[in-house]
Amino acid sequence: MQYGDYQPEGQHLEYKKQLTDTFEKEVVAFLNSREGGVIIIGVNDQGQLVGVEDADALQLKIKDRLKTNISPSTMGLFDVVMLQDHDKLLIKVIVASGSEKPYYLTKMGMSPKGCFIRIGSASEPMTSAIIEELFAKRVRNSIGNITSRYQDLTFQQLKIYYQEQDFTLNEQFAKNLELTTKAGEYNYAAYLLADKNGCSIKVGKYQGTDRVDLIENQEYGYCCLVKATQAVLEKLNIENKTFTKITPTRRIEQRMLNPIALREAVINAIVHNDFSHEVPPKFELFSDRLEITSTGAIPAGFTEDEFFVGHSVPQNKELMRVFRDLDIVEQMGSGISRILQAYPKSSYHFSPNFIRVIMPFAQTEQATMQATMQATMQATMQVTMQADSVENQVLLFCQQPKSRHEIQQHLGLKNRDHFRRAILNPLLESGQLLRTLPDKPTSPNQQFYTAPVDGVASNEGEV
Known part of the structure; x- marks a missing residue:
């Protein structure tokens, strides 16, 4: 065999x-x-x-x-x-x-x-x-070898994330996670993962297709890089609308950006960013695309074609280890291939100091876009008015698909069995909450979303 x-x-x-x-x-x-x-x-x-x-x-x-x-x-x-x-x-x-x-x-x-x-x-x-x-x-300017300019660092946020994965960080956690230099001082990786730091990731939104009319500029940072990453993912997931078009034979739904590729591109940009230059990645939303720009270049000795093969060459192994511990990064080396399943190699633009990924929005009719956005707002308002129980908190939170872990984290519940038995299963049985993968109820990629309200199109999407 x-x-x-x-x-x-x-x-x-x-x-x-x-x-x-x-x-x-x-x-x-x-x-x-x-x-x-x-x-x-x-x-x-x-x-x-x-x-x-x-x-x-x-x-x-x-x-x-x-x-x-x-x-x-x-x-x-x-x-x-x-x-x-x-x-x-x-x-x-x-x-x-x-x-x-x-x-x-x-x-x-x-x-x-x-x-x-x-x-x-x-x-x-x-x-x-x-x-x-x-x-x-040998590379000596990695964030593991750079001493943090501040040594009075705290890591309460990081400890909470590890506790949610049923891990406990003991007194030796900084050494075990390689957040110290050979001299025993906190390194720059520790600084990025600390409760307070000077790293801020910007998400900008423009009215048109150029950078003339900035209509929104959010900053996610000055905190643990894990928390900042989750905030950026949540923001872009909200912006990644699902558009619905009813035809004589079926209902067609499509998200502006492929959600799997979007998540991989965001995490890649953050985990592999060259933080030794103290320049974080940035995310820019235009009317027709998303641009993600990270600091750094193709790994030394690699050509562009070799870059796309998907061999893993971590820029920041300390961050990679933590993100994998927390299940933010999945199997090593899988990110580029997942992005290329949805977007061509031409989406990548390389320069000596930066890598930019340009992800165009799916083509949709403007009228459909406006109708869907209005319907989503109405559905959210209806759920908000009723948000006086744990169940309604779940329905409100799941206007966009969410994993079981994300819902539990939002509610502050740690007991998985109680959550499934008392909250999740009743909502599924009543039809108020739906699965993104109904044919695979036990899939590790399963997510849940609020059922349409009074015929309003949902934001269902496989993530």
Whole structure:
């Protein structure tokens, strides 16, 4: 029995029948390559499925080995996920290209016995000359190495976000999350994640297609970057209207922007922004498009075509690690491919210091747009007038599709079972709340939205 669409081992793919003593060697080789790579455990060299036993324990063991056996730190540079193929469980380890090359086996040191590079389908020792060359180019201006100008930082907001994911940040959390320099001081990543900072993300809105008539300018920031990111996502989700057109045969609904691509573009712009220049990304809404501009350039050594392949090269591994812990970032390296499913490569514009993504709005009739906006306002007002209970708070909040976690967070409820039994299920059974994926009620991508009021078009959209 073969694994999926079997591909032979190569520059970016390695199969392992089981976790072996040479595992870290393969990871080091991918970390030191330009594009990173993937290791599948539970598949032999011929691509035949053998599976793994106790996959949960194996995941934990892999994470622990990568954290402790490789230097410099690999935190934020790898992802470990469980797969199922036929009746076999597999482990997929996604390894990004690191920015602090050369990476090496800690016990062997920065030497040919500890440093490896991927050549074809093999991991080969580096020469001393290559090791010295890579070390000379090592990036030293990353936000993990820059000392925060302020050291009296607090992290209550970050701790709340971790608690909502059933994690508790202990007294050593700053060190564990790599928010300190080698000298033990808070670094710039810590500054961005602190309760108060000087980073503010702007969302501007213009009347027309140029920057002449600015009609709205919101700032989301001076707080934990996670909180600012969630605020920007919420703002753009509100702006991303659903337009409805009734035809003789069916009702056609379309959102201005593809919601999946929009979310990925926003998170990519923030997580991969070059904050060492102290310039945050910005978001600009025009009458016909959204423009997202982030500071930075294509990773060193990459061409534009290679950029679009989707290899993960994190600009800020400390932010990447936190955003993945909080389930804001999904599988590593998936962002660009999801955006390109909805928008062409020509949507990206590169310059030496900035990357801009231009996402055009879907073509809709102006009359339909105005009618839908008016209907949405009326529906919101009706729900607002009745918002005197928890159930009505949910209906008001879900005028735009929301996940189960977002609704619970909005209500301040932590008990998932109570929320489902006492609030969510009754609203679904009464038809007041609807699923975005009705055919897949247990899907992890499931969201919920308020049913149309008196025939008013809803803002249903698959997110």
